[in-house]
Amino acid sequence: MQPVLELRHVSKDFPGHRAVDNISLELPRGGFYALLGPSGCGKTTTLRMIGGFEQPSAGDVLLNGSVVNALKPFERDVSTVFQSYALFPHLTALRNVEFGLRERKLADREPRAMRALELVQLTGKQDRTPAQLSGGEKQRVALARSLVLEPQILLLDEPLAALDPKLRKEMRAELKAMQRKTGITFLFVTHDQEEALSMSDKVAVMNQGHIEQFGTPEEVYLRPATPFVAGFLGAINWFGKTGVRPESTRVSRDKPDGVPCRRAAIESSLFFGNRVHVNSVLDEGGLAVAELSREQNHFEEGEAVWIHWEPADELHFE
């Protein structure tokens, strides 16, 4: 099966710096994918090149096997949900959703638009203008507006960034459900690793214009390819060149047998409700964080302890 999107050695230069450096990517059809990375890593620029708002300085962007570099946004079968939603202020929600359908001169625009609004659970609000909608509602309209065109691939630029935390969690589940329901390939850009891990079938981790790893959430979390990926996907304790995640880090008073360990003194513990993060200062220098359950945390501040872990949980890099 042909991948729906392919990037072949794509680079993008801006005056003064190279935003995207020779990246290659293949996205199989029908999945939910994420471009994950810190600000400035090039993920938004990559998205914009796929959407047609930037031209690659080198390399090719292929949609369904054909090179689309020269095609303008209105000529590509790709739809973008903008970070600011970019809803047309002079149109109602319904007319916003119909916008692309009008361009295609389709006759049954209104029923289609209404179905799309139903999909995003906004029935009843179709006659409101953007000024009369909440942030979450505006996002749904933007989504419906793009989905109704049934594009080959739907691009989302940090779609949940402007929402409050509770709404964000709800929307994650909804977006995932929508992707499954419509079968359209979703590619979304985010700097939030929790989002990327929980929603995607595969994640491309970007840093300074490169893709450092492209894999399933389990792969990038449990078997990170580089120290950067390891550190970005979650917290990590470094013992020299070996990394151990806090949830794999154990604390005990007595020296454990047969496993790697280090002496340390408890510095503080932070209560997170269901888990406790215990911070300790290693005798050899440096800090280690252990994630323990409430029951496991029976340590006092200043107490001398042993930090240990299973060898299988170690992450090694060159």
Place this chain on the structure above:
Amino acid sequence: MKRKALGIYSAFVLAFLHAPLLILIVFSFNSSRFTVWEGFSFRWYRAAMNDPQLADGLMNSLIIAVVAALLSTLIGTLAAYGIWRQRSVILSGSLYLSLVTPEIVTGVSLLALFQWSFRFLHMRLGLHTVVISHIAFSIAYVAIVISARLRNYDRSLEEAAMDLGASEWHAFSRVTLPSLAPAIAAAGLLALVVSFDDYVITSLVAGVDSETLPMVIYAMARRGVSPVVNAVSALIVVAFGAIILLSQRLQEK
């Protein structure tokens, strides 16, 4: 739309807007009285300084402008603050209306008022009627400047002051007023310029002895183009320009 084309076009329009004044200023230094450049000279400036009519007009204009500016700034500031705290549709409506009313209509209506009142008051048109008229139309300008500043002002500051024991008056005078000071100065300068420059209304309500500078210039312009007018105009442009720039700087504080 291509950015460069737009830029070139805009440059042309801006040049078109500024050209007449620049030309006037350049030619005010022309030593010839004709529109042919014959050399650089200050003679028209000297002639302007020595013209008694211009001097009288200038004096009258200054007196009127200063008095009118002071009073209209006071009244306008209070009005803008009052409206900000407590909406008054009638007052804001009438202020807006006074801005939009054609000057000629404002002028004749004030003339009608004065002449009507002179039946009882035994007065005549003079500096005082001009000052009164200038205050009437300047209040709106002042109110606009102060309102703009208040729009960005945090209401809770006064509430905090009152919470700490300040009276309404003190909340205003000790907290808000100092913050408004630059805007008030800016509004005052604006009122000064607006009053100084007025011709239409002034010409209708001024008496025989209270010719203002614009009235003198108008009369000279009517008689034909005089290089002296060029010089005076140049001075006015520079003076106004400086005052307005200062006013805008103050508003940005």
Place this chain on the structure above:
Amino acid sequence: MSLRSRFLLPARVWMALFFAAPMAIVLSYSFLTRGEYGGVEQPWTVENFIRLADPIYLSILWRSIWIAGLSTALCALLGFPLALFISRSGRRRNLYLQLVLLPFWTSFLVRTYAWLFILRDTGLVNTVLMRLNIIATPMQLLYNDRAVLLGLVCNFLPFFVLPMYATLERLDPALLEAAADLGARPFATLRRVIIPVSAPGFVAGSVLVFIPCLGAYLTPDLLGGGKTVMLGNLVQNQFTTARDWPFGSAASLVLMLASALLLASLMRSRMARELT
């Protein structure tokens, strides 16, 4: 009386005495008759308004509307691209706005006089053209409708540019990208997004130019000579030389009403709400 009401008092008094009362007087004069020596006396009549319907005066009214309308159209045509340019100028936009406003704050009289200097028979344009042997006799550039139009457009262009700019600022570039993303070609984007979103500023700017142009006095007076008589000139004439105050009041009222109605409809329209 609360402090706030006291603050409003001076302004209320002043506006009542020196804005409302004069208008009331003019209103009443418009229904009175001209006295023998130019005064105002009874009987009450609607004669003045009937007189305004005379062809001579109707033509003045028509000409005022025509000139104001043309000035507005020209200001819109010239001002829109300028406003567009400024809205896209990033950090320099305040500088450009200042440049647009600056001539406005110099003396109106001086600016109008400047055009006299440039356009008259022995003015700059004619002198230069004759020196270059392009023309033999001076062109009649002044004392006609064209000169008045020029003066009005030059003077009121900022009145259009400012509200237009304020609205264009809201035209987020992301909206244009979204339109293209949804399949709209450039012309369709212009028609379906740019124009509808910028319409409120366009209308506001137009009204803010039209109203003062309708009531213009000084510009037609200095630049139009005796030939371009607009409503403003008519009013001034009636209150001075012709000494027919009732008739002048009637004309003032018409002018005033037209201005107030236009402003009211602008304020009420949805567009005004969008601007605030």
